Each structure stands twice: as structure tokens, then as C-alpha cells.
Amino acid sequence: MAGSAGLEGEAIRRRAAAIYGCLITAALLVAFGGGLSTAAAVVVVVVTLVVYWLAEDYAHLLSEQRQHGTVPTWASIRSSLVVTRPIVSVSFVPLLALVLARVFGASAFVGANIGLAIAVALLTFDAWLAARAARLDGHRQVFATLIGLGLGITMIVLKDVVLLYLK
DSSP: OHHHHHHHHHHHHHHHHHHHHHHHHHHHHHHHTTOSOHHHHHHHHHHHHHHHHHHHHHHHHHHHHHHHOOOOOHHHHHHHHHHHTHHHHTTHHHHHHHHHHHHTTOOHHHHHHHHHHHHHHHHHHHHHHHHHHTTOOHHHHHHHHHHHHHHHHHHHHHHHHHHHHOO
8 A cells, every 4th residue: 555655646746846847947938038049048947957856856855854754765865856857857848849940940039939838738738637647527627727727828928028028
């Protein structure tokens, strides 16, 4: 039983990491909105996500130490990092879309928008997967998925507001 509860907890942390990674990727694409070179944008997103990944795991391991009274082993640290690596890896598809858009002649602004759109699509998909895993049905699953989509749309609106009114 404890093993299956552990696997379920890992799946929950993995889904949460993917959602965080999508949101952070979208927020970064909003923040630089095509104002960086493609290489700089990729580096900024990946390095920022690695920092968030390490910080999230650090906080989680400290809370586990407090809860269980044991110092984490290298094996448990490594295992935790493997579980939460989607916080970084989820950015690869939006970043690949950004790079390909630029290779095929899109402006930095358009490339960032394409990457942002892909990040929002992934965020919506991850929200749907989380809702299914939570065994939500019918309107509850739709509502939970729409929350993910709403967070992504908020990123797009934020980008428009920043670029149109705060520049």
C-alpha cells in the first residue's frame, strides 16, 4: 500500500511540476515578448526553470525532513529531482516551436507568440490530465481544465497589456 501511495504522490508532484513549468515558460515568454535573441530566450527560460526546479525540490525535501525527522539521502534527492523534472522538460516543446519559427523566418515577437501559444496548449492539456487523474467527471473535469486554460489566457492578456499600454 505504501508503495502505491508513494507512486500516486510522485504522479501528483510530476503533474504539478509540469503545470508550474508551463506557467513559468509562458510568463517568461510574456516578459521578454520577442525582445531577446532566440538563443538568449532559450537560455533565460531553461536557466530560470532549473532554478525553480531546484528551489521547489529543496523546499519539498526540507519539509519532508521536518515532517519525518530524517535527513534526505542522495538517492532520495535524486529520485525527487527525477519526479519533478517536468518543470524544466515541459518547456522544450514551446522553446522548440520558438526556435523553428525563427529558423523559418518569423520575427522574434512572432516566435515568442508561437512559443507562448504552445505553452498555453500544454498548460491546458496538463490541467486536463490532472483533472482526469483526480477522477473528476463531467462538468468538474471541464471546469478544472478551463482553469488551466484561463491561467494561460491570462498570460496572453498580460502580454497584450504590457506591450500595448505599459511600454
